[in-house]
Amino acid sequence: MISTQRIINCPNPICTHPTNPVGNRVCANCQTPLIHRYLWVIGSSAGTILQGEKVADRYEVIAPRIWLDTQPGKLPDIPGTIPKEIIPYLRLHQQRLHLPQVYGFVRSQTEAADDILLLENVPIDEAGNLYSALTKAWQQATAVRQVYWLWQILQLWQPLSELGVATSLLIPNNLRVQGWCVRLLQLQQSGQPSIKHLGECWQPLVVTAKSQVARDLQKIVQQMCSGEAELKDIAAQLNGLLLASAAELPLSIKVAGATDKGPEALIQNEDTCYPHNNNAIADSLLPRVAIVCDGIGGHEGGEVASQLAVQSVKLQIRALLQEVTEQAEIVPPDLLQQQLEASLRVINNIICNCNDEQKRTGTQRMATTIVMAAQIPQRIQTTAGWQSDNAHELYLVNVGDSRAYWITRNYCQLLTVDDDVATREVCHARSLYRQALQRPDATALTQALGTKHGELLLKQALFNNRIAVLATKHQKERVIAPILEAELRMKVVVPEDFDTDVFGTFTREVKRPGNQVEAARLKAKKALELTGESLAIASEGSFGPHPEIPFISSNREVVLLLDQIHNLEIVGEELSANTNHNHLVVESVEQAFQFAQKVGFPEHGLVVMFDELPNDKTEVIKGITSEEKLIEAVNFVLKNSPTGKAHLETDMRAMHNPTRMKNIEKATRDLLRKINSCCPECSMPGFTITSRIRGLPCALCYMPTSLTRAVIYQCQKCGFTQEELFPDGSEYAEPVNCNYCNP
Ligand SMILES: [Zn+2]
Ligand SMILES: [Zn+2]
Ligand SMILES: [Zn+2]
Secondary structure, eight states: OOOSSOEEEOSOTTOSSOEEETTOSBOTTTOOBOOOEEEEEESTTGGGSOTTOEETTTEEEEETTEEEESOTTSOOBOOSSOOGGGHHHHHTGGGTTTSOEEEEEEOOSSSSSOOEEEEESOSBOTTSOBOOBHHHHGGGSOHHHHHHHHHHHHHHHHHHHHTTOGGGGTOGGGEEEETTEEEESOOOOOOOOOHHHHHHHHHHHHHTSOHHHHHHHHHHHHHHHHTOOOHHHHHHHHHHHHHHHHTTSOOOOOOOOOOOOOSOTTSOOOEEEESOGGGOSSOTTTTTEEEEEEEEOTTTHHHHHHHHHHHHHHHHHHHHHHHHHTOSSOOOHHHHHHHHHHHHHHHHHHHHHHHHHTTOOGGGOOEEEEEEEEEEOOOEEOTTSOEESOOOEEEEEEETTOOOEEEOSSOEEEOSOOOBHHHHHHHTTSSOHHHHTTSTTTTOBSOOBTOOTTOOBOTTTTTTTOEEEEEOSSOTHHHHHHHHHHHHOOEEEOOTTOOGGGGOOTTSSSOOOSSHHHHHHHHHHHHHHHHOOSEEEEEEEEEEEOSSSTTOEEEEEEEEEEETTTTEEEEEEEEESOOOOOEEEESSHHHHHHHHHHTTTTTSOEEEESSSSOSSGGGEEEEEOSHHHHHHHHHHHHHHSTTSOEEEEEOOSGGGOHHHHHHHHHHHHHHHHHHTOBOTTTOOBOEEEEEEEEOOBBTTTOOBOSSEEEEEEEETTTOOEEEEEOTTSOSSBOGGGOTTTOO
16 A cells, blocks of 8 residues: 555645645645645544555555645545534644644544544644654753743643643653744643642653753752642742743844735735834834734725834833833743733724724724734843843734744744634634634634724625626726725726616616616626626616605615625615706707706716607617707707607716716715624624614603614624614704604
8 A cells, every 4th residue: 555656735726737746845737835734643543544544535644643634725524513522622722832733533434433633733844753752852952941841831731721631741752842842742631630740740851951950940840749839939930940041041133124015016005014124223122122013994094003003012112121120020921921911902092092083983993913022131140140131031922913933944833823713713612723714704803903892803804806896887996996996905897898788777778677786786696697706796876756855856876795705795875865867858959958057067968868768779869978969969859759859867877977976986985884894793794784773762851752772783694683772872862853842
């Protein structure tokens, strides 16, 4: 069964020659980088499968319990309900720097054998070898590294204990080291070990520890073994030892900042970084601090937010560093962490207030992600006994999806965990990571600076870089495209020769099929059919008496977005009394001109017809926008119509009607608002008001009025509903609206 050349498949789903030899960096056919995903497998039958065998037609056995996924582009087998035993892995997702993640399963063919659990993000190098066990690497390690490894284990103790998997930290072979970083092979569920057990595990290590730290380590371990020491005290002592031994070493820090617009010229650059070319000199924060912020929010909001965040965070950190230098004692890591968190809350409030002051709502609200590295120079007495100016502590702070990586010659390791929907789903044990990534909103942010609690930032991930076909032949793209392209980062295209007139005309020679929304939907579907795309936008207008104000004509515009990939339909709407919709039967050119003046001609076009109900196209002259044309058309109809009269009306097609174009623009903005309103339950866009409850009480007599007391939001995807009381901001109605006080 052992093949001479192992094969790995290109992850590009449309690659025509996906097979490549294992070890190649990129696909020979399409140049897509190849992924060598080595898995650590768990299950009673897993150990018995021999090297060279292929499992489930995709996993190649490299070594006992180490499998290579030869089809890394494909989703692994994931059961419908999440097995209880993997829940600790999911809940501990935030610790992914040290812990493996569940990849998927190989389901057993027989009753007798268990399913096999596949773990990724395991301590295996890119050639498929396990990183060495901590115990094995121990003696070659420097004093600082030895202490740092133990420090990391102690940091993991609490979170792992809470989920009943702290035993994982007691098994020597389970603890692996990749450079400075301690990484676990798997999680072990058994018993509730105490800190004493951990001390006993460390005993053989401290005996062979480097001499500079051996005595102090022994003291710490003795306390642990006594069974009387508190975790907190042990952690403080170990931290003190770590800082004191690190402070002996020279420290070299270099920072540099650069920002790039990226390949899409459409998108403005909303990043801000520190340092940047123009502030690199004479700043006391350098080289201790580096910041990257990526702004979010319409109309320059993102740029403003990211700049605001960088400036405020610099002030905060300057104050923090000052405070730290004034301390006689070592400031412990949990305290520093709290201080950094407090700084971020301040910045969050600054941006939030800025949003409120500028009355920014919905997409206009600005926010920013942040990642910051802060090197805190605590003064400390070294293990050798001299005063050092720096204890070599580096803190990483991140909110949103700005990231920090650890890059070496051999690997590039992500150090931060994004605040996005995929992470949220995994941490709540609702989904495996690979499964969560399949969600259309996987990369939507659950946190950013400047947002209020619970706000979800979809970051337009759903429509990012997609082509949207706009079904129009009346130049509606002039108002629709700029808005959607800038806000949703999609590319709006208008198909050539797309005749929307077959779906009805305002001049009635072609009847409209169904109601307004149905007609728009039909246009959108037709556009998708024609182009083979998956995202379409269509609009439809109607004119008639205003539903609430009698004797006034109105224009209702709908702009509909149809997304076949996410099975979404969202409709933006605008009802406006602002319209020139009108008609008149005339018997002379003079009468025609009087009418024309009233309806905003020639900016607004006119139509001249034989009769109000034309039989066919030949009896309709559309798009009249000059006096000569008007005279010509009216004379022609007066001469040839059987009645000797001409029917005049306003041309309602968008390109000949600026007033209507404005209303289409407003409907597009409404569409955008609805897209940006996401369901709190499933986070799909289109969480919109579906009904209004009247009865806002009168401020004087408390009787219910006809004003809105509450609105109901409903998700059209999952059906989740939410009531919002007093949507207009006031709990009482003015008595002028009351039937009793003001009948
Ligand atoms: Zn390929
Ligand atoms: Zn009243
Ligand atoms: Zn929902």
